[in-house]
Amino acid sequence: MKEIGKIIAEFPKSPESLIPILQEIQEQYNYLSEENIKEVSEKLDLPLQHVFSVATFYNVFSLRPKGRNIVKVCMGSACHVRGSNRILEEIERKLNIKNNETSADGRFSLETVNCLGACALGPIMVVNKEFKGHLTPSEVSKLISQELIEEKS
């Protein structure tokens, strides 16, 4: 993982660099910690409250650490008419966490997204970066248990 200072130094010192910097930190660290937000605010000379408002406005930023494996279920309209809410319920049951939660052991985070752009093949989910389409609730429970076994840490 890159040091926060190094990440910040890679971008021009400008308010316009704020979002790309936060994105890079999120990518590297999985979340934005309080210290990191403070450091960004100091180094970019931006009010802490501004950095915090940006960090909480956008969906990709998380203020809490996420799990090592991220399951995203598409809740977009094309997936919805093909029953994505039942897919989500099944995954919630299987992983024993609700949407937007991380399991206590830190292995899984469950999220929903509004569209992954593979709408023709819905319902869609993404496990880490891998897309899976044409899901049914009964299939999903199989897939998720395989993922559990194949978990990469």
Next chain:
Amino acid sequence: MKLDSFADFNREVQKLKLKKQTEKTIITVSRDSTCCLLKGSMDLSVALEKELENHKLTDKVLINYSGCLGFCEIEPVVLIEPQNLFFQNVTAQSVQKIVSEILVDGKIPHGSQTIEKRNEGPFYKKQLRFLTGQNEKIEPGSIDDYLVVGGYSALVKVLETMEPRDVINEIKESGLRGRGGGGFPTGKKWESCRNASAPDGCRYVICNGDEGDPGAYMDRSLMESNPHSILEGMIIGSYAIGANEGYIFVRAEYPLAVEHMKSAILQAENYGFLGSSILGSDHNFTIHITMGAGAFVCGESTALMASLEGKAGFPRVKHIHTVEQGFRNKPSNLNNVETWANVPYIISRGAQWYKQIGTAGSRGTKIFSLVGKVKNTGLIEVPMGITLGEIIFEIGGGIPENKNFKAVQTGGPSGGCLPEGYLDSPVDFDALINLGSMMGSGGMIVMDEDTCMVEIARFYLNFLVEESCGKCTPCREGLWQLLSILTRISHGEGNMDDLTTLEELGEMIKDSSLCALGKTAPNPVLSTLRYFREEYIEHIRDRKCRAGVCRDLFRYTIDKEKCTGCSVCRQKCPYKAISGEKKEHHSIDTEICVKCGICFEVCKFNAVRKVS
């Protein structure tokens, strides 16, 4: 190699065309786009290459890994030329057979389809694929492929023979309207931006690749499959408008689109299509790429520019136009991905040619994503003015599993749902608005009898409540009220007065919201109330959901006549709500049942039923 003049350009293109002429067999695999990758195109390509090696055929074959060919349902596909054959749903296993039969044995496999036949088939026949048709000739990572099919020649035409004013007039004359949802005339927007005062000469062109409408993915496909067409459009626009810097804003969910756009920018810079003194002219232009951070409202022009400036994406009031004061308070011209991709075609073939396609108010073709409950799902490019029925029943092949069509939703989350009676309506900007829906960015979500229209309205409202930025009260509070009324109705707890409240409140939100998100957000409620009022009434008066979606209004039972006692439902029920001995009639304990629907899905004998 940097091309320093138009002569250089012509020489290079000639050279590339010669190089591309080949006696070899060309195998095109639709590999490099998200949908194809999802369906295993990477494994397929590995297997293909290995198979060619095994048969020592690598020297005799040219492989072309293209992006999206539109027909997602049957992808990945393989095209073989000059044999002119087409294969669908190809897997790592089936590709071996294709190679050995065609290339080794020289046979044409039984029942295989020719490319012409594919194009004459229902999915492609009614399409006019100007923007998407070249995808099969282009590897997204190869600028040379784009040059060979005529790429960047529109840019050369512009720089060599046209003044900026001529370009603007040509675009105005073509009748091109923005493809991002609003349908604003593109030429007029360019003209306003060019005419806006810019004391330091600083203007921006921006490409909106935020594609926030769920169910729409044409912009992703264009960025992934033919990134240079977008760049070429933007460079032409920058010349017309007088801008030297451009931005492409891509949503966070599209990493592959970002990757392809980035590499296209590098290649265009190497050839000198981007940078200073483009092709020896005195036009300079550079493009930056920025990733969105996940907020639907950032697709809106002023919110997008706020986001580019590193701020939270709050839209601002409209009376200050972004063409005058946009990004960094400078004149900024924002167009959608597909709008930009139209530009090179209009310039190459001329406004007069372009104007022949489409309807009086909406010229050209439009890409739609045909998704939901329809047989042939995918991206289609059709002339404006085609009817909804032609799209859904001819191109789309109708509704799967012999179900009945109920509605088609167009226009993104704040569009509308149109019923069967309107299938003959032409699809263009104005016709859809007259029906209470809109074009949006081109999502077309087909719904069948199993879709509950009250629940659909609730679903869209829920989306909009979550994505409302909260800046103005009508949108922040009003949508929330609409949602709570809809939720009540879907629980069977509504009353008849609710319907009037929904309509009045909806009109109020439309009239008083600050940005187009709020101004259009009541559409899903208003259009379903207009066309599917009886479903609302059934929910309220009869506590009935005819589609069997609203869970408080139905329960599952097992039909004694049909149940064979196979026990599959009992084994699959995650909640252990089903009991029954093998070979005997099973039953569901409604106290335990959460209506997850797994029994309904797995029963092969249609014995599980929904009753109200």
